[in-house]
Amino acid sequence: MKSLLLAIAGLALAGCAGMGMDPGMGRSAGAVKITPLGSHDGEFCPLDRALVFEDPDGTRILYDPGRTVRGPSDPRLGRIDAVLLSHVHGDHLGDLIQPAANAGACPKPDFSVNVTPNSNFVNIAMGKQVPMIVGGEMHSFFQAKVKSLGGDPGKLVRLLRFGAQTMVGKVMVASVPALHANGLPPAFLPREQAQALAATGLTAYVGDPGGFVLRFSNGLTAYLSGDTGITAEQDLVVRGHYKANLVVMNIGGFPFTTGPVEAAYVVNQLVRPNSVIPSHANEPATIGGKLTPNSRTAAFQKAARMPVHVPLSGRTMEFDGSGRCVSGC
Numbered sequence: 001m002k003s004l005l006l007a008i009a010g011l012a013l014a015g016c017a018g019m020g021m022d023p024g025m026g027r028s029a030g031a032v033k034i035t036p037l038g039s040h041d042g043e044f045c046p047l048d049r050a051l052v053f054e055d056p057d058g059t060r061i062l063y064d065p066g067r068t069v070r071g072p073s074d075p076r077l078g079r080i081d082a083v084l085l086s087h088v089h090g091d092h093l094g095d096l097i098q099p100a101a102n103a104g105a106c107p108k109p110d111f112s113v114n115v116t117p118n119s120n121f122v123n124i125a126m127g128k129q130v131p132m133i134v135g136g137e138m139h140s141f142f143q144a145k146v147k148s149l150g151g152d153p154g155k156l157v158r159l160l161r162f163g164a165q166t167m168v169g170k171v172m173v174a175s176v177p178a179l180h181a182n183g184l185p186p187a188f189l190p191r192e193q194a195q196a197l198a199a200t201g202l203t204a205y206v207g208d209p210g211g212f213v214l215r216f217s218n219g220l221t222a223y224l225s226g227d228t229g230i231t232a233e234q235d236l237v238v239r240g241h242y243k244a245n246l247v248v249m250n251i252g253g254f255p256f257t258t259g260p261v262e263a264a265y266v267v268n269q270l271v272r273p274n275s276v277i278p279s280h281a282n283e284p285a286t287i288g289g290k291l292t293p294n295s296r297t298a299a300f301q302k303a304a305r306m307p308v309h310v311p312l313s314g315r316t317m318e319f320d321g322s323g324r325c326v327s328g329c
């Protein structure tokens with residue numbers, strides 16, 4: 001009898017130890033941490049794009065550093081395992097950065113440090129010695145850039161075009177389309193080429209812009225829209241194939257991308273995730289961490305039928321495998 005009780009206790013313990021895994025889905029437990037790295041602590045400011053995603057396995061991925069990550073030594077970065085770039089426009093690739101934390105004001109951040117022609121994205125990948133993951137024809141541009149700076153292009157540049165996926169730690173990274181533009185601003189080119197292009201009003205061709213789907217080890221599947229309009233793939237691919245349950249959605253609107261109305265259509269009718277993080281507001285959306293009532297971010301939050309979690313810089317939000325925020329929202 002005693003041995004039977006011990007056996008039952010042993011089974012119960014084994015059950016507890018196994019709680020980290022959902023055997024049906026092969027997913028580990030634990031939350032994914034998402035931390036916005038914006039221009040002003042505790043606010044959602046006009047040029048905020050950068051997010052750090054941390055898998056329960058510790059893998060940390062930086063998305064679109066733009067202007068608000070203060071180079072590779074920004075203390076908010078910590079360890080980084082890969083850097084994703086949706087497209088090469090200056091507010092994503094990073095032409096300028098702040099001289100110090102919180103420089104300027106949220107409505108008008110101080111981006112007085114010029115980091116062209118290298119870019120903030122390349123400087124961070126070089127500083128951290130981690131791969132840049134890019135689509136289109138951006139890889140050959142970044143390979144040449146890395147080589148010119150003395151880095152190893154094979155190690156630091158990873159091409160990922162639409163339809164393909166790659167792994168970073170336990171995180172699956174897939175490329176999905178974005179309908180936007182992707183001309184390389186002349187400022188990222190050597191001076192003579194830059195001057196010739198700037199004089200004609202042309203940009204350099206580097207292929208298609210994109211978005212990403214990240215599937216984390218707890219099952220969380222996040223769609224990062226990049227800069228885009230409404231696309232059929234948001235329905236057929238992002239929901240249909242990847243079944244994204246969290247969306248990071250561009251709400252910037254006129255004249256560049258989906259605004260609050262179009263972005264609400266994307267999340268309500270096409271992707272239908274369990275929650276949304278608005279991005280790329282192009283407005284000072286908060287004051288003292290509170291949404292400004294007549295902001296486009298507030299309009300989007302009202303129009304979306306699922307929880308919309310405002311990305312306040314430096315505040316870490318945690319999401320379970322179903323895309324629901326469990327902490328920090």
Ligand SMILES: [Zn+2]
Pocket residue numbers: 089091092227280
């Ligand atoms: Zn943009």
